[in-house]
Each structure stands twice: as C-alpha cells, then as structure tokens.
Amino acid sequence: MASNKHTIVALVADRPGVLNRMASLFRRRGFNIDSIAVGHSETPHLSRMTIVAEGSDTQVEQIRKQVEKIVDVIRVQDISGLNIVSRELALIKVKSTPETRSEIMQIVDIFRAKIVDVSADSLMVEATGDEEKVDSLYNLLKSFGIKEISRTGRIAMARGDQGGRRDEGDV
Amino acid sequence: MKLTGAQILCESLLKEGVDTIFGYPGGQVLPLYHTLTQYPKLRHILVRHEQGAVHAADAYARVTGRIGVCLATSGPGATNLITGLANAYIDSVPMVAVTGQVPRAMIGRDAFQEADITGITIPITKHNYLVMDIGDLARTVKEAFYIAGTGRPGPVLIDLPRDIQQEVTEFHYPARVTLPGYKPTLAGNPLQIKKAAKLLAEAKKPVLIAGHGVRISGAYLELKHLAEALQLPVITTLLGISAFPESHELSFGMMGMHGSAYANMAVTGCDLIIAVGMRFDDRATGKIAAFAPHAKVIHVDIDPAEIGKNVKVDVPIVGDVKAVLVELNKEIAAKRHDDWLAQIRDWKQQFPSGFEIRESSTILPQYVIRKIWETTKGDATVVTGVGQHQMFAAQHFFYDKPNSFITSGGLGTMGFELPAAFGAQTGLPGQTVWCIAGDGSFQMTVQELGTIRQENAPVKIAIINNGYLGMVRQWQELFYERNYSATPLWCPDFVGISQAYSIPAECVTQKTEVVPAIERAMAAQGPYIINFVVEPEENVYPMVPPGAGIDQILHEPGKEAS
Numbered sequence: 001m002a003s004n005k006h007t008i009v010a011l012v013a014d015r016p017g018v019l020n021r022m023a024s025l026f027r028r029r030g031f032n033i034d035s036i037a038v039g040h041s042e043t044p045h046l047s048r049m050t051i052v053a054e055g056s057d058t059q060v061e062q063i064r065k066q067v068e069k070i071v072d073v074i075r076v077q078d079i080s081g082l083n084i085v086s087r088e089l090a091l092i093k094v095k096s097t098p099e100t101r102s103e104i105m106q107i108v109d110i111f112r113a114k115i116v117d118v119s120a121d122s123l124m125v126e127a128t129g130d131e132e133k134v135d136s137l138y139n140l141l142k143s144f145g146i147k148e149i150s151r152t153g154r155i156a157m158a159r160g161d162q163g164g165r166r167d168e169g170d171v
Numbered sequence: 172m173k174l175t176g177a178q179i180l181c182e183s184l185l186k187e188g189v190d191t192i193f194g195y196p197g198g199q200v201l202p203l204y205h206t207l208t209q210y211p212k213l214r215h216i217l218v219r220h221e222q223g224a225v226h227a228a229d230a231y232a233r234v235t236g237r238i239g240v241c242l243a244t245s246g247p248g249a250t251n252l253i254t255g256l257a258n259a260y261i262d263s264v265p266m267v268a269v270t271g272q273v274p275r276a277m278i279g280r281d282a283f284q285e286a287d288i289t290g291i292t293i294p295i296t297k298h299n300y301l302v303m304d305i306g307d308l309a310r311t312v313k314e315a316f317y318i319a320g321t322g323r324p325g326p327v328l329i330d331l332p333r334d335i336q337q338e339v340t341e342f343h344y345p346a347r348v349t350l351p352g353y354k355p356t357l358a359g360n361p362l363q364i365k366k367a368a369k370l371l372a373e374a375k376k377p378v379l380i381a382g383h384g385v386r387i388s389g390a391y392l393e394l395k396h397l398a399e400a401l402q403l404p405v406i407t408t409l410l411g412i413s414a415f416p417e418s419h420e421l422s423f424g425m426m427g428m429h430g431s432a433y434a435n436m437a438v439t440g441c442d443l444i445i446a447v448g449m450r451f452d453d454r455a456t457g458k459i460a461a462f463a464p465h466a467k468v469i470h471v472d473i474d475p476a477e478i479g480k481n482v483k484v485d486v487p488i489v490g491d492v493k494a495v496l497v498e499l500n501k502e503i504a505a506k507r508h509d510d511w512l513a514q515i516r517d518w519k520q521q522f523p524s525g526f527e528i529r530e531s532s533t534i535l536p537q538y539v540i541r542k543i544w545e546t547t548k549g550d551a552t553v554v555t556g557v558g559q560h561q562m563f564a565a566q567h568f569f570y571d572k573p574n575s576f577i578t579s580g581g582l583g584t585m586g587f588e589l590p591a592a593f594g595a596q597t598g599l600p601g602q603t604v605w606c607i608a609g610d611g612s613f614q615m616t617v618q619e620l621g622t623i624r625q626e627n628a629p630v631k632i633a634i635i636n637n638g639y640l641g642m643v644r645q646w647q648e649l650f651y652e653r654n655y656s657a658t659p660l661w662c663p664d665f666v667g668i669s670q671a672y673s674i675p676a677e678c679v680t681q682k683t684e685v686v687p688a689i690e691r692a693m694a695a696q697g698p699y700i701i702n703f704v705v706e707p708e709e710n711v712y713p714m715v716p717p718g719a720g721i722d723q724i725l726h727e728p729g730k731e732a733s
Contacts, residue, residue, distance in 0.1 A: 013352065017289065017301075024293045058479070065476035071298040071318060074352040 005034065006060040007086065007156045008051045010067060010076040011041060018072045022049065025066055031055060035088075035153025046074060050086075050155045079158045086156035090134045091116075092125045095145035104144060111137045122147055130154075176305050177206035177336040180269065181213060183312035186344050189240050190214055191231065191597060193224035197244025198284060199271030202336035216597065216626060218590065219618040221248050225255025226587050226616070227594030229264050230554060230577050235598040236389065238320050239266045245273055246284030249330070250291065254584055256326045257295040261581030262410065263387060265324035267315050268296075274334040275303060289330050297325030305338045310345050317348045322355025323474040324387060355473060359490035359498055367445065367469045367486045368502035371401055374443035374467075376511045379403040380426065383410035383580070384448015384472060384492045391415070391573045393496035394447065400500070402507045403445070404515050406434045408455045410580040411448075413570040423515060427455040428715045429562040432522035435713075435721040437515045438463050445469040448492040451481040452581065461720025471495050522713070522726065526566065529727075533706045534682050536560060536635045540567035543605055543633060546689045551603040552577060554595050556588035556612030559641035562711045564607040586615025589632070593619060596628045603631065603693070610636040610662050620672040623698050631692045632700040634665055637707045645710045649725070650717075665702040676700035 012018050019038060026033050034052040041048040053060065060078055067076045096104055101123065108115055108125050111133065117124035127137050131154060138149065174182065180203060184192070192215045196204045207215055218224045221243040228239030239259075243249050249270040259266045273282040289301045298318050300311045308331075315327040371377060385394050394414065398405045398421050405415045406426045415422055424431040426438050435457075438444065444466045449455070456462045459481060469486040470478050478487040488495050528537045540563045543551070553568055554577040555561040561578055570576050577595055579587040592606030613634050623630055644658040669676030679688045679701055692699040712727035 017293075020290065021293055028294050062476065062480055069474070069476055071350060071353045 004080075005052055005054050006078055006080045007084065007154065008053065008060070008064060008067070008076060008078050009156060010049045010051065011074040012047050012049055012070075013072040013074065014040070014045045014047045015072055018047075018070075019049075021070050021072065022051070022067065025070065026051075026053065026063065029063055029066060031059070031063055037153040037155045039155070050153070052154050079156060079162075082158040082162045083160075084156050084158050086130050086154050087128055088131055088134055088152050088154050090127045090138070090149060090151040092127065092138060092141055092146065093122050093148040094125060094141045095121060095147055096123045097121070100144055104141065107137070107140050113137060172342065173339050174342045175202070175206065175336065176308055176331070176338050176340075177203045178209070179305070179308050179340070179342050180312065180331065180336070181206055181210045182342055183309050183344060184213060184240065185210070187238070187312070187316045189238070191216065192240045192242050193218055193227040193231070193594065194242030195221050195224055195244070195248060197248045197271060199245035199273055199333045200242065200248075200336070202333060203242070203271065203331075206336075215242075216622065219621045220616065221251035222255055222586070223590035223593075223616055223619045223622060225252045225266075225268065226258070226584075226590035227597065227622075228266055228268075229255060229259045229262075230591035230594035231598040232259075232264050232266055233577050234552060234574065234595045237265075237598075238316055239264065239594070240269070241266070242269045244271045244284070245288070246286045248284075249288040250286055253291065253295065254582075256292055256328065258579055258582040258584045258587065259326040260295045260297065262579065263324050263383060264326065265320045266326040267312075267319050268326060268328045270328060270330050271336075272301065272330045272332040275332045276334070278332065288328065292328050295326075296328050299328040299330070301330045302332065302335055305335050305340045308335065309343060310348075313345050314348050314350060318350070318353060322353075356475070356489045357473070357491045357494050359471070359488040359495035361498065363486055363488045364495065364498050365502055367488060367499060370443055370467055370469060370486060371445065371503060372506065375508070376441045377401070377403055377443040377445065377508065378437050378441040378466075379405045380408065380438070380444060380446045380449055381405055381411040381414040382408045382447060382449020383414075385411060385414035386574050388448065388473075388492035390448075390493035390496050393493055393500060395419075396500050397496055397503070400503055400505050402509075402512065404437055404512060406430075406438060408449045408452065408580075409565060409578065412565055413572065413574055413576040416571040417569040418571050421512075423519070425565055427721065428457070428717075429566065429711050429713065430455075430721070431519075431526065432713050432724045432726070433515055433518035435715065435724060436518050436522075439720070439722040440514075441466050443467050443469070445471070447471045447496070448473075450477045453481070456481065457715050457721035457723070458719055461722070522724075528567075531706065532682070534679070534685060534703055536563045536637065536703075536705045536709055537567045538682070539633060539635060539685055539703045539705065540564050540607065542685050543607075543689055544568040546686060546693065547603060547605070551575065551605045552595055552599060553605050553607060554578070554588050554592040555607045556609050557583045557585045558609040558612055559637070559645065559709075559711050560607050560609040560612070560635040562642075563635070566711075585609070585612040588612060589616045589619045590622070592630045592632070593623050593626070593628050596630045597626075604629075606630050606632040608632060608634045609641060610634055610638065611640040611660050614662070617668065620669070620674060624672045624674055627697050629696065630698050632698065633689075633692075634700065634702045635705055636662060636665070636702050637705050637709065638662060639707060642711070644708070648708070648710070649714075665700065669700045674698045674700055676702065678702040678704065680704045
C-alpha cells in the first residue's frame, strides 16, 4: 500500500459549517489534510472543495466514502489517478535592494510570475502553477530573504470529461 | 394560519407520526414546553437526566422501528445528550434530538447556558441543524426525520434558538425533501448479487454472519430462507442476537470476544463468509490479520463506507438487507453442507463451555439469566447495560423472538439499561421487558427509577450484583496480575433505594429463591426490582484475549477440550 498524496474534489452545499464537517471528518479518522481550498462552483449555492491528503489508496478510499456520507456533500471524487490540471497561487514578499531588484525580476520572469507590488525594500511576487513550480520559485527567492509568503493550497480539475460526474458502480 | 416556532415544531412532529417525546425542560425550551400542553397527542415523558431521555428514545426506536425523539434545553441539557447520541450513532439507531439554544442575538457571546451543540455533535450525529430562520423550521424537521430514518439510520439533532420558538410565521409542511447530497442505495447491484449466489453455490464451508442490519431492516424471514435453502450455519454478532431464532438447528450463537468457541472456530475455518448487515467490529473479529484466513467475503450493507473498512471484501453489495436478500434468494438453488455442519456440531460437542452452568452453592450470574429465560419461556424483551451481566445475558438467554435483545453494542455505554428498559417498555406496552443490570452500570443512571415510578412502567429489573465492576475486574484478574485497582464497588442497599422510589423490591441471596423471586416480579402489576447477590469473582467465558485471533480462546478453567 503505497502512501501518497491524493487529490479529492468535492461539490458541497454552500452552507455554514460544511468546511467544519469536512475538516472534522478528516481529523476524526486520523487523516492529515495537506491543503484544503474552497470557492464557488458553476452552480449557485454550491461550492467546490479541493482537498489534498496523504494516505494509502485503501485509506483514501475509506475517507472518500465517509466524505460522501456527509449530507451537505453532493458528490466527491478522488481524481489522483486521472489526468488533471492542478494549480496553486502564492504571494511572496521578497526583500530587495537596488542591486538585487533586477536579478529578482529576471527570475520572476523566467517563472512567468508577476511583480504586483514594489516598495523601497521589497517586491511582492504573484505566482501560479503546480506546487513544484511554486516551490522552485520560492527556493530561488529564498536567498534574497523572504519577508512573508501566503499560499492558497491546491485547486484541481480533471481534464476533458473525466471528472465532474458521480463515480458509477463503485462502492 | 400563522403559528409560532414552537407550534410549528409540534405540528411537524405530529405530521411525522410522533406520539412520545422523552425530555427535560429548561430556560431555552420554555416556549416549547409552554406550547406542548396544547398538544395532548404528543405525550411528553419527564426523565430525571437528559441522558435518560436519549437512551429511552434510543431503545424506544429499536423496539418499535420508529424514530425516537428526545428534547433538552441548551448548554448542559444539550451536552448531557452527548453519550446517548454517540451510542445511537454507532449502533445506527434512528433518532431526532431537539435542543433549545440561546436567542439568535446571544449566539457566540458565551451567553448563560450556551454551548455550540451543533459543533460538538458533528462527529456523533448523522446530520445536525442550527435553525437560524423560522422559515426553515418545518423543512428542517422534515429533513431531519427523513435522514434519521432512511439509509443507515442514525441520530439527527435540531438546535432551536429560543426566539425562533416564539416568532410567528405561516406553517407549510413540505410534502417531500430535496437533498441532492443524500441518496441512500436500497436495491443491491444485480450483478453483484449474481456473483454472491455463484460463490455461495461453490462454497464447501460457508458461514452466514447476521448483524444488526437484519433487525433494522426486518429481514428475519428472508435471512431464514437463505440459511435454510443453502443449509448455512448462522452466527450472529452481539447486536445481531435475535435476528435469527437461537433454537433453530442452524443457529450457532454469537461470535467474537465472548462468542461461543464453535462459532469462532467456524468463522476461522470457513471458506466463505456472507456477512449481512454487520460492520466487522473488532470485538467481533478479533485480530484482523487472523480473521477467517481461508475465506472469501460477501458483504451486504446499506452503508458503502462499511464495505472494505475493516476486512477485505470479494463481493460488495450495497443495499438494504431485506431488499438484497429478497433478490439473492431468487438466485440460489438448494444445497447441503452436511460434513461442514457436522464438523461445527462436533466442535460444539467438544467446547460447550460458556453454555453449561457449573454446580455452585452460591448464585452464579449465568444461573440467574438462565432462570429468567426459563421462567419467561423466552417471551421477553431483554435490555442490558454494559459489562459481565451484558455478556451473560447474551450467552444464557436464548432469543427466539425477533428483535428482543436491546443492548449498547458499539459504544459500550454503562448506564444504558435502566432508561433504555423504560424506553423499550414505553414502545412495548403490555409486553414483558426485563432490565438486566450490573451493580455498577445500574448506579450510573439509577435516578431513572423516578421516571419508571412516575409512569408506572412495569419494567422488571434484575440487578446482577457482584460488588465489583465485573468486566474490568475480570481483565485485571487475567491481564493485570489480579491488581483490583478501583473495581471493588460499594453498593447502597438496593432494596432501600427501591423503597425510596416506591418500587417493590427484594434481595435474593439463596439459590432456591431465584426462581420464586422471578415469579413474584412477573406477577407484580408494575415495576419490580430484584437484587441478586451473586458470586463476586465469576468470569465470562469463553473469552478471546484482546488483540488475539478469535480462535485463540480462553476456556473456563477445567473446561478445556478433553
């Protein structure tokens, strides 16, 4: 049973306490959530959650079934095995001096990230991409000195029409 | 017509067919209690502690198959429901609990008697609601009853702020619920059912394990048909007791930690398990790695999350037990397993331990249970607490009557028996309910004698009094060097306690008085209590030590196989 990261996508009712129910379920079953991201979906009153959690396939399958039992969860899918697009957004405030500013801007450019704020002694960088890309950028910027970083956690979607439907015939 | 929130709740309860509520008043449910007197069809039973209300509602639901309803105020009233909600949740009991909450404007301000009960009960309810708009109230009640009673049943909590109970609006009770995220699967997948039938046809040494789901679904006849057609040995879990008549030649009793040796050996030696409405609890399976090592597993359960949770399953069938068995019975052809059944009967000959009661000058707890069984001719509903007396009641009363054994299985809640026996009696007026209590367990909810007296419920109460917290003492004897830390238990004069509650009672210390006392209890019109002073250090055997495989059986000393 390989232990690895799973990406679980859930469509949930947009009601107070749903995030609490979800987080409580993971905690109670002894699961660590790596990241959880929630936002509106294409349907009014429904939100889409992306949860990244680590565990064996059997454990994650059990958690998925338990999540499915939450009344406010409309449907849930483990999309890890599918061809997916996953992104996270990071805002990184990095120390800068007149000497380092252009070097930082070059790195940011290579990563197709953006400078979104400039002050006398810092730059704020906005980066989107998968976790590895954000990690790599972060590692490069680290040598200049990081003042603050804020990351969203992963959001994900299966390509084409693989996802978005209820799993048929599974138990 | 415009109604208050309190009236809307009462009207909605009537729409759901509720006629009995177990509850306890308090500040934040006063508008509701004020309104209850306008609704004589809603019988409110005043318990002595909210835990009594929730256990009574639990057992009421188990014996009637209806949804148990309990009512408590905010804060401490609500938190006193916690144990009972957890108990109902793990044993899949349909229940709706209504709690009062501080007025909306006070929520979140740490107001007097405020507790975040919806937050607290997320992990121990099937679903819960905090009603923040009176326009949602009727729909919420409708949904709560629907969720509690369908699919895998469970408790649902509705938290109702006091000001909403007083607010006024038009009452419309919705005809149906719309819950896009809640669609229980009732019919089994036909392909899987065919696969199961094929495995059953091929099996040489099959075993049928019946759990609580058989009782919840009322699938007694379907189960019996399956067992008889395929000549399957039937073994039950603790909560499966009374799903299949124990006098049946195919009945081989209970499996697990205190199951019969032959049931455990049959499960260990079988080549196919068909598990019906059970969840492979560790008290039933023992060490998972040693569980049924040669068996393929067919698992029928209404909850998809139960399948594959503890045991690897070859043929999963999600659905209501009764619906699945009806279809499965169409797919099977009659078959015999004479050699296999002979083998299990042979094990039964070799290891009868636990079912023979040895000679003793003192009263043995097993003897008391056996005599209650004989004297009632088995025509009783037995309600137990948790501990040795519970296991003796499981082993030594033989349950032929469907759904006649009410016990706290999953949570193991001491103190369950007295309020639960009262709740069961409320659901079964005119029928015999025996409360088998432990001296320790009984004292956890002893105040419910007040409820029993006030309602004159004819519950017959047998206290199996050994002066110890018996099951813990047994573990200390066997696994903790006989260090009886905190298990000797001073008991009050139970007869004196009963007299204080105006309930007739007697104390039995002589073996010859056991049967006459039981007869006197049965002849009494109302409640009756017998304090049976039994052998202090009697143990429950057979026993599988915790963490061992279920065939690693400890037999009663002197009763090992010859």
